[in-house]
Amino acid sequence: MRTVFIGGLFSEKQQEDVYRNSKTMPNMAANVHQWNIVNGLTDEVDIINPLFLGNYPNEYKKIFVAREEWSHNERSSNISPSTINIFGLKQIFRLFNLTHEIRKKIKKQDDTVIVVYSLNTSFLVSLRLAMVGHNDIPTCVIVPDLPLFYITNAGKSKLYRILKTIDWKIMVHLCKRIDSFILLTEAMKDKLNITKQPYMISEGICEVDDKKYDDPIENNTICYTGTLDREFGILDLIRNFLAVADDEWVLKIAGGGNAKSEIEKISRENPRIIYCGILTNLDTKKLQRTSKVLINPRSSDEEFTKYSFPSKTMEYLKSGRPVIMHKLPGIPPEYDDYLLYFDNTSDDAVQKGLIDVMSKTTKELNEIGAKGKKFVETEKNCKVQGKRIIEFLRKLLDKNDI
Secondary structure (H helix, E strand, O other), rough: OOEEEHHHHHOOOHHHHHHHHHOOOOHHHHHHHHHHHHHOOOOOOOEEOOOOOOOOOOOOOOOOEEEEEEOOOOOOOEEEEOOOOOOOOHHHHHHHHHHHHHHHHHHHHOOOOOOOEOHHHHHHHHHHHOOOOOOOOEEEEEOOOOHHHHHHOOOOOOOHHHHHHHHHHHHHHHHOOOOOOOEEOHHHHHHHOEEEEEEEEOOOEEEEOOOOOOOOOOOEEEEEEOOOOHHHHHHHHHHHHHHOOOOEEEEEOOOOOOHHHHHHHHHHHHHOOOOOOOHHHHHHHHHHHHEEEEOOOOHHHHHHHHHHHHHHHHHHHHHHOOEEEOOOOOHHHHHHHEEOOOEEOOHHHHHHHHHHHHHHHHHHHHHHHHHHHHHHHHHHHHHHHHHHHHHHHHHHHHHOOO
């Protein structure tokens, strides 16, 4: 079985270029998640990757991205389609170029399954057009999140919200022609009206890192890395941290988002808040594994948390450091033994949780972190999760061969 994987991941060379030319924070969490999936699918994978880039000129420095052929192992043949990186034109070019590249791939190969990463309208339309005359090839969409919940993002115009609402309805309609789904949470199937198509739940996938690190743990450091959007609770976290932490503790923050300027201002005025900027994936991992405690302030009050499993949870646990967060509806119960939870979403509960974790001994924190790292690297690694996905895709292929 050969898999054609359609997604927005970056090769190592492309990643360097993306960091150099991005004016906003690239979505490295999605990049890591996609690579973990690809690595779990063995070496029988060809990638078509229309890059997930911000729009020129406000978010990305380049107006044109050239077509590129590349490979990630000896048996792969990957394509990055060209595009004009201007909003509107980008979507049109992506649709035509991606349709063309998919058609070329499926004409050359038998026993093929097409896997699409994310609910992206141009991906789904391109797939539908390319599949005309090839209905015998099974398709699968991996759904890492639901774009429905981006519609209410703070600061977006009424026109944006109208267009995104239409876009969501088109996505749901296109999903009716998809053969199967890989979802992060069970609740996603209801929003997508999945009633007959087979689906599986795979909330995350972890790459095992056998390298031994000797970086010292920074004393009395709580760390958050990720999106710095107000609606995700980052400013509430800062306020609650400053309310209870003494001068020996610092809160380190890395990432970008709509609260970035406010956080920079706070960090200039208060030495206990350290803004580390937008970091590369390697630097982010180092910051995580050298911090005493990792934290995620995302609240469980919002509806969208039923339909998401923050990739940060897997990333944090893999670092080997203890993780404190809210108990989100999308997190399976099997994780409860390895995470520290706030009692509820109130300021009092968050402050109590911070006091409790700061009062734990270094030995206690190290043991909690090691336990979580062992769990994800043993139970959620690329090999284990990849095997589940391969078995699911093979059943689709066998069914289509009947």
